[in-house]
Each structure stands twice: as C-alpha cells, then as structure tokens.
Amino acid sequence: MLEISSITSFFSQEPTYQKTGSPIDIVLYEISLSSSPQFMESYQEKLREITAKIKPTEKILTTESNKELATLYINIEHYLIEKEPLKKITKTELRKNITEKFNVKAETMAAFWNQLSQE
Numbered sequence: 001m002l003e004i005s006s007i008t009s010f011f012s013q014e015p016t017y018q019k020t021g022s023p024i025d026i027v028l029y030e031i032s033l034s035s036s037p038q039f040m041e042s043y044q045e046k047l048r049e050i051t052a053k054i055k056p057t058e059k060i061l062t063t064e065s066n067k068e069l070a071t072l073y074i075n076i077e078h079y080l081i082e083k084e085p086l087k088k089i090t091k092t093e094l095r096k097n098i099t100e101k102f103n104v105k106a107e108t109m110a111a112f113w114n115q116l117s118q119e
Helices: 023-032 037-052 063-082 091-101 110-118
Strands: 002-006 016-019
Touching: 023 037, 023 063, 023 091, 037 063, 063 091
Parallel strands: none
Antiparallel strands: 002 016
8 A cells, every 4th residue: 555645746846755665565575576576376376265265345364374485484484585596595585575565563473474484
C-alpha cells in the first residue's frame, strides 16, 4: 500500500511515498531476488495457494496464514542464502534490506516475524 506523505506542488517537488509491506509483499520481493525464475515457480504457486485462502474482508492475516507465509519465507531465504548461483547474500543482509525497503515495524509485523524466529 502506497501512501503519499506530502505533496507541496505539482512542479516543485515529487511526492514522497512510504511503503509498508505485508508478509505477502515481503515474500514476493524475496522471490524477485532469485536469478532463477523457474526455480521460484513452486514458491509462487505456494504463495498463490496461501493468498487464495484469504477472504477479501480480512484486514489482518490469520495465524495460519502468517505461519504458512513464514515457512515459505524461510524456504526462499534458505535458497537465496545457500543456493542462489549469481548473488551472495547473508541472512542478516537480506532481513535488513527487507526491513528498510518495506518500513517494517516490529509491532505491526509481530505475528509474521515471531513465526520466523520459531522456524
């Protein structure tokens, strides 16, 4: 979800956007980091299965959805750290980049990040 935090003038300054990522956004981003799209197909399919179960009226992910997304995140993270052929990335670096890119705040993502720490 993008939010325009300020617009001073159409011509004088570009609007600033702040993106707060959901666990779904984070998993999609993580998938995009792979240099092997065909290897990510199974992960994309799993993500589709998870999101298909989410009701349009749900504003907060269920505990089950968070657990499934956390497991998927861990699996992709493992691939990126251990098997990614073109890029070398550490777990710390990956999580730091995600935290910064998606403006992740511990209190708003607690259910998801807590699942990660239990995996």
